[in-house]
Structures are given as structure tokens and as C-alpha cells.
Amino acid sequence: MTDNDTNSTPERKRGSGVKVVYDLLRDEILDLVLPPGSPIDEVQLAERFKMSRTPIREALVRLAGEGLIDTLPNRSTMVSNIDFFNMHTFFDALVLMYRVTTRLAAQYHRAEDLQVIRARQAEFAAAVAAQDALGMIATNAAFHSAIAEAGRNAYFTGLFNRLLDEGRRILRLYYQSYEDRLPQRFVDEHEDIIAVIAARDAEAADRLATIHAEQIVQQIQKLFARGGKLDIAL
Amino acid sequence: MTDNDTNSTPERKRGSGVKVVYDLLRDEILDLVLPPGSPIDEVQLAERFKMSRTPIREALVRLAGEGLIDTLPNRSTMVSNIDFFNMHTFFDALVLMYRVTTRLAAQYHRAEDLQVIRARQAEFAAAVAAQDALGMIATNAAFHSAIAEAGRNAYFTGLFNRLLDEGRRILRLYYQSYEDRLPQRFVDEHEDIIAVIAARDAEAADRLATIHAEQIVQQIQKLFARGGKLDIAL
DNA sequence: TGCATATTATTTGTCGACAAAAATTATGCA
DNA sequence: TGCATAATTTTTGTCGACAAATAATATGCA
Incomplete structure (x- = not known):
């Protein structure tokens, strides 16, 4: 099965390889096309993307840096597991970042930010x-990410985007069972959040973000039962 | 100065190369041995560590993932600059993480955690x-990192450790000019923080952490003058 | 001399190959 | 047959080399 068929230029732009592999693997991991525990084979990926193992490995190093894959020292690499046992730490962090980023957006946003939001x-x-479950997950994350960007704190947006990524995996699990659910309320809450951001009302933004975040957390918790939440008043 | 002296086996353990390079470069960056803007030359590093460019590059990819170095697409790599213009975002994040991690430590710490702290x-x-400025910087970060670990939230400890790293660079700048200063108060405040953690008083932990964090922030701000702080009540 | 273009040099990104580790299978002995 | 040891296979980590992309330098022309 020699593959030097008719293609004259097997050329892809230099340096683009890693990004292609990184982006695609990332999406496949977050959409559970590659479920947690899936083995990652460098050689296989090299064949699939028609490039050497070097750029593949660089993409894997990046993914490992973000905690999306786990690398055993001299042995296999696999998609990282979702830590159900410590799910509450995820919820705690998610709620706090919802609050902080929304609050900062109310304080520091510019006119053009609102357009994006x-x-x-x-x-x-x-x-x-459209009842598009996957689309809802992705666009919801993009919505809150845009709010965070308007807050202009790279440290918070960094952690927040990571949490949204992890949430994408968890929600993907959630929406696999429930399919489509409780969406309209979220749309309305989003509108309220936009309004208080536009009004530069930081306190209200904080309050609404808290409610919004705990809303979604509770929905997920119904599935992965577990008690207690971060007791932090702000 | 050839150094292939008497050693028979120039062999270093397989897979250890990246860690050596990563750890050392990281320390040199955080201690400002490599100041912001320093060029990173792969070939030079390869010669210095007596290994090929492959493990060097992997270490650099990791460092870039943590934002410690910046990589221009097909061109040079250099130690990332300290963003003085957006320093307030650093302070906001640092204070909040001080608070959250200390609060969680009060809630979730175990007996053995207190020993480490x-x-x-x-x-x-x-x-x-000992008036050891560098030692103060490193051990102070380790102290708060240990508290964060006791809080057992990997998302928060991840961001916090990153902030402490960045703070190490900034403080290194700070202590270069002021040398030794205001230390005993910090020692006392640390003791108070330990006490409220041991007492599992989350509110007090939050309060003391806030004061402690803003204390250090204000000291640094005296140098890099700039107004305003995150207006978040908790 | 001043500037645009061409040549050279430097540095990065990618490749194929080889060696070390670990896993897998085969072999030998009781 | 059961188990310890040895051979084989598989997969990862590392290496040296080459080509593309950019920078630095040289060349030619007005």
C-alpha cells in the first residue's frame, strides 16, 4: 500500500503540523470522540496525519501540559480520566471563575466586547x-469565555478556559443521557447577565453569575450525586 | 576545556534529560539568572547539556506552555517579559488565590498537612x-503552596503555583533594590494563619489571607506605582 | 552614495533511524 | 504442568542530518 500515488506536492506549510494535530486531538478529546482512557499511539497518529513522530510528540507534550492526556514515563499515553471523585473541586473552581470573570467584565469591558458577547x-x-446538544455545549462555553475576555485578566481567563474545556467533556457525558434539556432558562439568564455587564453593575454581575453557575452545577450534580459546595461569600 | 575526562559512560538515564533541562531553565528564569528578554538558543543549550536538540525542544515546549518563554513561529525564543502594564491583573489573581487556598485549607486540611506547613x-x-533574600522568596512561596495543597483543589493549586512562580520573578526584582525588609511581620502573620487553619476557621482564614496578601501587594506596588484593586468582597 | 535585489548564513521544523525500556511471548527445567 | 528465565516484539526517547524560513550580508544599478 504505497501512498506516493498521484500527489505531486505532499507539502503542508512548515510549522503548521503541530497545530493541526493539537487542535484536532483536542477537539476529539473534548467531544469524547476519544473517551477517557483511550490509548494514544504516536506511530498511528504519524501515519494518520502523514508526518513524522516529531510534530506529533510536540502536540502531545502540549496536550499533556494542559492535563488532557496522561503520559506514563517510558510507556503508554492515554486520554486523561475525568476525576469524578474530586468533581466538587471542579465545581468550586468553576463557580468562582464564573463569578470573578463576570464581575471583571462588568468593570472593565469595552463597547466592542459587548458586541462579541x-x-x-x-x-x-x-x-x-435547533436542539443541537453539541452546539449548545460549545457555544455556551464560547459565550462565557467571551465574557471572561472582556474582564481582561489573563490569569483568570486561562484557568477559566481550562475549566470550560473540562466542562465540555463532562457536559458531553451529561447531554448524552438527557439529550436536550433546561435550555431556555439559560438563554434568559444569559440575557440578564449581559444587561448587568452593560450597566457596569459588578455586584449584580457577581450575583447573577453565582446563580447561573450553581444552576448548572446542580443539574450536573443530580447525575453525579455528591454533597457540599464551596462556602465562600462574595 | 574538553570534559570527556575519565568518565567511561557518558550515559544519563533515558528520559531524564528533559526534566533536567526543564528544571534548571525554570529556576534560572524564576531567579532572573535569565532575565526577561534573554534569547534561548537551542543549539547552545544542546551543547551545554550535551544532548541533542530533541529533549531541549521538549523542555522548551513545556516552558512555553507555562508562559515562561515566548516562541516566535519560525524565529527566536526568549524569556517572557514581565507585564508591568497589567500588573494589577496579577495582584487581583494572587489575592484571590491566597484567599481561596487558605480558606480551603482551613476546611479540608488533615493533620499531616499542618506538619508540612x-x-x-x-x-x-x-x-x-539569616537575611537571605532569595531564600525568603523561595520559602515563602513554598509555605503558601503547602497551604494550597492542604486545600486539595488541583485547579486552584495549579493557578496559584503559577502565580507564585511569576511572583518569584517580581519579588526577585523587588529584593534586588530593597535587599532585606519587613520580614518579621510576615513571619508573625504566617503564624496567625497557621493557627486559624488548625482551628478550621474558614472565615478567619479568609480574612487573614486577604490582609496578608494585600500587605505584600501594597509593598510591591510602592515600587511599581499604579492604582486600583479588585473590588470583591468576601 | 542610496536603495533594491540577490546571495549567504543562521536557526528552526521535520524526518528517518537507532537504541533503551517495558511488555509479550517463547524456552527450559523441575 | 507450573514457573522462572531468556528471547522477541513493541513503543518510547534520543540522535544526526536535511530543508524551509528568516535574518544578515553582499552585489548591482541609478
């Missing part, structure tokens, strides 16, 4: 209307 | 007594 909200509403 | 505090006190 409203565009994301429109996409989310469209996904909800 | 007290050991770190002893090391910090020793560094203060």
Missing part, C-alpha cells in the same frame, strides 16, 4: 432553538 | 533570620 449569545440561542 | 514556615523564618 452578544454574538456568542445569539449563537447559543440558535443552538438551543 | 509548619516545616515550611520554619524554613521561612530561618531564611528571614
Whole structure:
């Protein structure tokens, strides 16, 4: 099965290889196309992407740095597991980042930020209307990520985006069982959040974000039963 | 100065190369041995560590993932700059993480955690007594990192350790000018923090951590003048 | 001399190959 | 047959080399 068939230029732009592999693997992991525990084979990926193992390995190192894959020293690499036992730490962090980023957005956003946020909200509403579960997950994350960007704190957006990624995996699990559910309320809450951000009301933003975040956390917790939440008043 | 002296086996354990390079470069960056803007030359590092460019590059990819170095696509790599213009985002994140990690430590710590924390505090006190500026910076970070570990939230400890790293660079700048200063108060405040953690008083832990964090922030801000702070009540 | 273009040099990204570790299978002995 | 040891296979970590991309330098022309 020699593959030097008719292609004249097997050329892809230099340096683009890692990004292609990284982006695709990342999406496949977050969408559970590669479920937790899936083995990652360098040689196999090299064949699949028609490149040597070097750029593949660089992409894997990056993914490992973000905790999306786990690498055993001299042995196998696999998609990292979802830590159900410590799920509460995820919820604690998610709620706090929802609050902080929304609050900072109310304080520091500029006019153009609101346009982006409203565009994301429109996409989310469209996904909800279309009953597109995967689309809802992705656009919801994009919506809140846009809010975080308006807050202009790279440390918070960094952690938050990571949490949203992990949430994408968890929600993917969730929506596999429930399919489509409780969406319209989220759309309405998003509108309220946009309003208080536009009004630069940091306290209200904090309050609404808290409610919004705990709402979604509770929905997920119904599935992965477990008690207690971060007792932090702000 | 050829150094293939008497050693028969120039062999270093397989897979250990990246860690050596990563750890050393990381320390040199955080201690400002490699100041922001320093060029990173792969070939030069390969010669220095007597290995090929492959493990060097992997170490660099990791460092880039943590934001410690910046990589221009097809061109040079250099130690990332300290973003003085957005220093307030650093302070906001640092204060919040001080609070959250200390609060969680009060809630979730175990007996053995306190032993570790007290050991770190002893090391910090020793560094203060010895007027060892570099030691103070490192042991102070280790002390708070140990508290964060006791809080058992990997998301928070991840961001916090990153902030402590960045703080190590900034403090290194700070202590270069002021040398030794205001240390005993920090030692005392540490003791108070340990006490409220041991008493499992989350509210007090939050309060003391806030004061402690803002204390250090204000000291640094005196140098890098700039107003405003995260207006978040908790 | 001043500037645009061409040549050279430097550095990065990618490749194929080899060796070390671990896993897997085979072999030998009781 | 059962188990310890040895051979084989598989997969990872490392290496040296080459080519593309950029920077630095040289060349030619007005």
C-alpha cells in the first residue's frame, strides 16, 4: 500500500503540523470522540496525519501540559480520566471563575466586547432553538469565555478556559443521557447577565453569575450525586 | 576545556534529560539568572547539556506552555517579559488565590498537612533570620503552596503555583533594590494563619489571607506605582 | 552614495533511524 | 504442568542530518 500515488506536492506549510494535530486531538478529546482512557499511539497518529513522530510528540507534550492526556514515563499515553471523585473541586473552581470573570467584565469591558458577547449569545440561542446538544455545549462555553475576555485578566481567563474545556467533556457525558434539556432558562439568564455587564453593575454581575453557575452545577450534580459546595461569600 | 575526562559512560538515564533541562531553565528564569528578554538558543543549550536538540525542544515546549518563554513561529525564543502594564491583573489573581487556598485549607486540611506547613514556615523564618533574600522568596512561596495543597483543589493549586512562580520573578526584582525588609511581620502573620487553619476557621482564614496578601501587594506596588484593586468582597 | 535585489548564513521544523525500556511471548527445567 | 528465565516484539526517547524560513550580508544599478 504505497501512498506516493498521484500527489505531486505532499507539502503542508512548515510549522503548521503541530497545530493541526493539537487542535484536532483536542477537539476529539473534548467531544469524547476519544473517551477517557483511550490509548494514544504516536506511530498511528504519524501515519494518520502523514508526518513524522516529531510534530506529533510536540502536540502531545502540549496536550499533556494542559492535563488532557496522561503520559506514563517510558510507556503508554492515554486520554486523561475525568476525576469524578474530586468533581466538587471542579465545581468550586468553576463557580468562582464564573463569578470573578463576570464581575471583571462588568468593570472593565469595552463597547466592542459587548458586541462579541452578544454574538456568542445569539449563537447559543440558535443552538438551543435547533436542539443541537453539541452546539449548545460549545457555544455556551464560547459565550462565557467571551465574557471572561472582556474582564481582561489573563490569569483568570486561562484557568477559566481550562475549566470550560473540562466542562465540555463532562457536559458531553451529561447531554448524552438527557439529550436536550433546561435550555431556555439559560438563554434568559444569559440575557440578564449581559444587561448587568452593560450597566457596569459588578455586584449584580457577581450575583447573577453565582446563580447561573450553581444552576448548572446542580443539574450536573443530580447525575453525579455528591454533597457540599464551596462556602465562600462574595 | 574538553570534559570527556575519565568518565567511561557518558550515559544519563533515558528520559531524564528533559526534566533536567526543564528544571534548571525554570529556576534560572524564576531567579532572573535569565532575565526577561534573554534569547534561548537551542543549539547552545544542546551543547551545554550535551544532548541533542530533541529533549531541549521538549523542555522548551513545556516552558512555553507555562508562559515562561515566548516562541516566535519560525524565529527566536526568549524569556517572557514581565507585564508591568497589567500588573494589577496579577495582584487581583494572587489575592484571590491566597484567599481561596487558605480558606480551603482551613476546611479540608488533615493533620499531616499542618506538619508540612509548619516545616515550611520554619524554613521561612530561618531564611528571614539569616537575611537571605532569595531564600525568603523561595520559602515563602513554598509555605503558601503547602497551604494550597492542604486545600486539595488541583485547579486552584495549579493557578496559584503559577502565580507564585511569576511572583518569584517580581519579588526577585523587588529584593534586588530593597535587599532585606519587613520580614518579621510576615513571619508573625504566617503564624496567625497557621493557627486559624488548625482551628478550621474558614472565615478567619479568609480574612487573614486577604490582609496578608494585600500587605505584600501594597509593598510591591510602592515600587511599581499604579492604582486600583479588585473590588470583591468576601 | 542610496536603495533594491540577490546571495549567504543562521536557526528552526521535520524526518528517518537507532537504541533503551517495558511488555509479550517463547524456552527450559523441575 | 507450573514457573522462572531468556528471547522477541513493541513503543518510547534520543540522535544526526536535511530543508524551509528568516535574518544578515553582499552585489548591482541609478
